[in-house]
Amino acid sequence: MNENVVDILIYLYENYMDSDQDSISDQGQIHEELIQAGFPEQEVNKAFQWMDELAERQTPENFHHQPQGALRIYTTEEQRRIDTDSRGLLMFLEQNSILNPSGRELVIDRAIALGTPTIGVEEIKWVVLMVLINQPGQESAFAQMEELVYNDIPAYLH
Numbered sequence: 001m002n003e004n005v006v007d008i009l010i011y012l013y014e015n016y017m018d019s020d021q022d023s024i025s026d027q028g029q030i031h032e033e034l035i036q037a038g039f040p041e042q043e044v045n046k047a048f049q050w051m052d053e054l055a056e057r058q059t060p061e062n063f064h065h066q067p068q069g070a071l072r073i074y075t076t077e078e079q080r081r082i083d084t085d086s087r088g089l090l091m092f093l094e095q096n097s098i099l100n101p102s103g104r105e106l107v108i109d110r111a112i113a114l115g116t117p118t119i120g121v122e123e124i125k126w127v128v129l130m131v132l133i134n135q136p137g138q139e140s141a142f143a144q145m146e147e148l149v150y151n152d153i154p155a156y157l158h
Contacts, residue, residue, distance in 0.1 A: 004043060004114070004115075004116060005043055005046050005047045005050055005114050005115065005116075006114060006116070006122075006123050006126055007039070007043075008034060008039055008043060008044060008047035009047055009050070009051075009126055009130055010126060011034065011037065011039070012030070012034075012047070012051075013126075013129065013130065013133075016030065017133055027048065031044055031048065034047075046115065050110065050113055050114070051130075053110075053113060054106075054110055054130065054131065057106055057109065057110075058106065058131070058134070058135070070101065072090075072091075072101075072104065074087060077112075078108060078112065081111075081112060081116075081117065081118060081119055082108070082111060082112075082118075082119045082124070083118055083119065083120055083121075085120070085121050086111075086119055086120055086121050086123070086124040089121050089124050089125070090104055090107065090108070090124065093128060093145075096144075097141070098128070098132075098141040098144055098145055099128065099141070103131060103132075103135075106131055107124070107127050107128050107131050110127050110130070110131060111123065111124060111127045114127070125145070125148055125149045126149065128145050129142070129145050129146060129149055132145055
């Protein structure tokens with residue numbers, strides 16, 4: 001089985017975060033369920049660490065309205081790991097007020113933290129969804145992102 005952190009994040013989102021019902025909230029129980037579902041323990045541990053780091057980095061300041069207009073220059077490492085289509089998606093999301101510059105930086109940070117050699121559009125979509133899910137005042141942006149993820153709508157169409 002070649003599961004990675006993104007697969008685990010998708011599983012967690014679909015089984016725990018995307019429901020209104022009370023579900024298991026004990027991290028130990030969830031960890032055990034992921035192992036029983038066939039995810040490698042090392043990847044499960046990485047996914048929990050990824051989510052812990054996301055929680056640490058999420059601050060209300062990341063999602064307050066900020067002036068736009070600055071151009072993001074990607075480092076050589078970011079360009080090597082985040083493919084051109086993914087960088088285009090991030091620009092699109094920012095231009096359409098789904099992400100602001102600080103939110104975009106958090107997404108880039110968390111995308112790089114996935115540890116995969118390359119980060120494609122699908123991975124970026126899921127990272128954005130995970131970043132937006134618990135942000136107060138971002139319900140509309142989250143709903144738009146969820147639509148992009150689940151309905152496989154090309155992000156570049158208006």
